[in-house]
Amino acid sequence: MLRKLLISFWMLWLPVLAWADSQWVLDQSTLTYHVSHPLHQFDGVSHAAKGKGICQNGECDFLIAVPVKSFDSGDSNRDLHMLQVTRGAEFPLVTVRARLPESAVESATINLDLEIQFAGQTFEYKHVPFQQVVLGSETRITGTIPLKLSDFKIDPPSLLTISIKNDVPVRVDLSWKRT
Amino acid sequence: MVLDIAGARRPCFAVLAGAFLVVISAPSLMAQAAGELTGSVTDPAGTPVAFAFVTATSMETGRALPAVTATDGSYRFSLLDGNYSIKFESRGYRTRQIPAASVTSSSTVVENCELDPLGRTQGNTTAAPAQQTAPGASNKPQEPSLEDLGISPSQSKGNAREQALLDRRSHMLKIHQRLGLITIAPLGATLITSAFAGGRETSRGSRDAHAALGSATVGMYVSTAYFAIRAPKIPGTKTRGPIRLHKTLAWIHGPGMVLTPILGGMALAQKDRGEKVHGIAAAHGPVAIVTAGAFGLAVMSVSFKF
Numbered sequence: 001m002l003r004k005l006l007i008s009f010w011m012l013w014l015p016v017l018a019w020a021d022s023q024w025v026l027d028q029s030t031l032t033y034h035v036s037h038p039l040h041q042f043d044g045v046s047h048a049a050k051g052k053g054i055c056q057n058g059e060c061d062f063l064i065a066v067p068v069k070s071f072d073s074g075d076s077n078r079d080l081h082m083l084q085v086t087r088g089a090e091f092p093l094v095t096v097r098a099r100l101p102e103s104a105v106e107s108a109t110i111n112l113d114l115e116i117q118f119a120g121q122t123f124e125y126k127h128v129p130f131q132q133v134v135l136g137s138e139t140r141i142t143g144t145i146p147l148k149l150s151d152f153k154i155d156p157p158s159l160l161t162i163s164i165k166n167d168v169p170v171r172v173d174l175s176w177k178r179t
Numbered sequence: 180m181v182l183d184i185a186g187a188r189r190p191c192f193a194v195l196a197g198a199f200l201v202v203i204s205a206p207s208l209m210a211q212a213a214g215e216l217t218g219s220v221t222d223p224a225g226t227p228v229a230f231a232f233v234t235a236t237s238m239e240t241g242r243a244l245p246a247v248t249a250t251d252g253s254y255r256f257s258l259l260d261g262n263y264s265i266k267f268e269s270r271g272y273r274t275r276q277i278p279a280a281s282v283t284s285s286s287t288v289v290e291n292c293e294l295d296p297l298g299r300t301q302g303n304t305t306a307a308p309a310q311q312t313a314p315g316a317s318n319k320p321q322e323p324s325l326e327d328l329g330i331s332p333s334q335s336k337g338n339a340r341e342q343a344l345l346d347r348r349s350h351m352l353k354i355h356q357r358l359g360l361i362t363i364a365p366l367g368a369t370l371i372t373s374a375f376a377g378g379r380e381t382s383r384g385s386r387d388a389h390a391a392l393g394s395a396t397v398g399m400y401v402s403t404a405y406f407a408i409r410a411p412k413i414p415g416t417k418t419r420g421p422i423r424l425h426k427t428l429a430w431i432h433g434p435g436m437v438l439t440p441i442l443g444g445m446a447l448a449q450k451d452r453g454e455k456v457h458g459i460a461a462a463h464g465p466v467a468i469v470t471a472g473a474f475g476l477a478v479m480s481v482s483f484k485f
Contacts, residue, residue: 039482050330052323063323065330075420077352077481080413084349089341092334095325115270124270160360160482 022102024062026051027138028175031066033147035073036165044071044082051174055102064096064174068118085157086119094118096145105139108132114145116152123151130172138175145170214282216256218290220248220267227252228294231269238262238279258282267292341413348411355406359478362399366471369393377446377456377464386447393443393467400436400474404429421480428477435470442466 029049035042048070053062068088073079083089097115104110111127130143147170149156156163216235220228231248239261248254248269265277272294282288325335369392375381376389407429418426442463446456456463 050328052327054321054323056321061322063325063328065325065328065335067334073420075422076416076418077422077425078420080345080416081349081352084342084345087342089345090337090339092337093325093330097322160356 022055023179024051024053024055024060024139024176025179026064026174027177029064029066030171030173031071032171032173033071033168034171035168037159038162039159040164042073042075042078044073044079046070046072049174051176053176055105058102060100060102060105062096062098062100065093067092068094081157086152086154088119091118091120110141112143116145116147119152119154121152138177141172141174141176143172145172213257213259214284215287216258216263216265216280216282216290217287218254218292219252220254220269220292220294221252222272222294222296228269228272231267231272231294233292234266234268235263235280236266238264260284265290265292267294269294272296344411344413348413351406351410355403355410356481358399358403358406362396362403363475363478365392365396365399366474369396370467370471373464373467381450383451386450390443390447393440397436397440400432404433424480425477428473428480431473432470432477435466435473439463439467439470 026049029047029051031046031049033044035044046066049064049066051062051064053060055061068083068086069092071079071082073082095117098112100110100112108131110130110132112130114125114128116123116125125145125147128143128145130141133140133142147168149166149168156166158164220231220233222228227248227250229248229250229252231252231254233246233248233254233256234243235246235256235258236243237259244256244258246254246256260283261281263280263282265280267275267277273296275292275294277290277292280288280290325332369389372385372389372392375385442460445458445460446463449456449460
């Protein structure tokens with residue numbers, strides 16, 4: 001009888017525990033931008049992103065910040081030029097905010113509305129699809145942000161008087177840990 | 180028989196006509212049962228808040244109906260009788276909720292809302308100067324902040340002086356790049372005219388043309404080099420990638436651009452005396468070729484991906 005009562009008690013608390021406040025911490029990250037030019041195709045990679053997610057009242061808010069300086073394209077001159085055109089010294093961080101229902105955190109595919117602050121501008125990307133894989137205690141999220149330079153009022157840099165493409169997709173690979 | 184067919188079709192027509200009447204009268208019937216909830220969303224200065232999300236949720240059924248404000252900040256719902264809670268949301272503003280608004284048939288309820296800004300600019304593309312607002316500033320108290328990520332305000336603060344340095348550097352290197360490309364033209368012409376300047380049967384005119392083009396090349400080269408050398412250095416930057424090759428090659432074409440005209444001048448003097456080019460002056464051609472090759476490779480090293 002006592003056992004049944006205890007089980008019933010825990011059964012009652014399970015939904016409450018499921019909705020209890022939780023936090024996510026970004027464990028590992030790889031952000032890669034891709035630049036296209038008739039003579040060049042290159043990627044800039046950063047592993048320096050920091051991120052946190054707070055789930056409360058059935059809603060999760062995520063913030064990711066990455067220093068513009070941390071992107072490495074394999075060429076210091078090019079990186080400095082990218083830093084200049086993106087006004088990376090004046091606005092040293094790229095921040096990404098996303099809000100989603102806590103129930104969606106468990107979905108295999110998540111469509112996120114992202115609010116990105118970059119180069120002194122804020123732009124919202126709606127319904128950006130991300131794939132989610134749970135690997136033990138880690139949740140890995142991958143996807144591509146369809147970033148355009150014009151969204152952030154960045155003049156496309158040029159080489160040999162030919163500008164790079166306006167589309168600079170950013171591949172995102174994030175590993176989150178629930179705390 | 181014909182009458183029979185007509186008789187068979189008559190009920191069918193009646194059903195269609197009835198259905199048509201129902202369809203065309205349905206909106207008006209619904210309208211009769213609905214009231215109107217309208218209003219406008221503004222900021223504290225009275226400026227309309229466009230594209231704000233307004234959600235009317237029926238307190239009886241729990242059904243939520245969304246709407247978005249127009250550019251003049253106005254919104255409008257056509258709702259069935261009942262009590263509704265109304266939520267007003269817009270990025271950059273505090274969310275506001277009106278707990279209950281009673282809507283009755285054929286009446287118009289006006290609910291205006293003033294949204295308080297969060298102290299940062301928002302929108303599809305809006306300026307968010309780093310000096311004025313912290314990037315990643317949170318909307319709600321539970322939202323993570325940059326401090327939560329271990330990023331101090333000094334780390335998120337921009338450095339206008341460093342940006343100005345970067346701007347100047349990029350500007351000078353752009354000029355360096357353009358002048359470098361332009362230099363290729365007189366350099367190529369100098370190489371072509373060398374074929375008519377160094378042989379046994381050459382005229383004074385062809386030698387002079389070659390010398391003039393060579394001088395123009397050196398002049399252009401010096402200007403090109405000036406903008407690279409004088410471009411501000413960014414402290415703490417380690418040279419990596421193809422730019423290393425570009426810079427290394429400068430140690431070849433730089434001295435070459437000094438030596439080549441000196442040797443060329445010596446060779447020209449020997450030729451003018453009617454002598455065969457000899458001694459160290461004989462190195463003019465090979466030095467010029469190495470110099471031109473190194474210069475061409477330097478241009479290519481930053482133009483193409485290897």
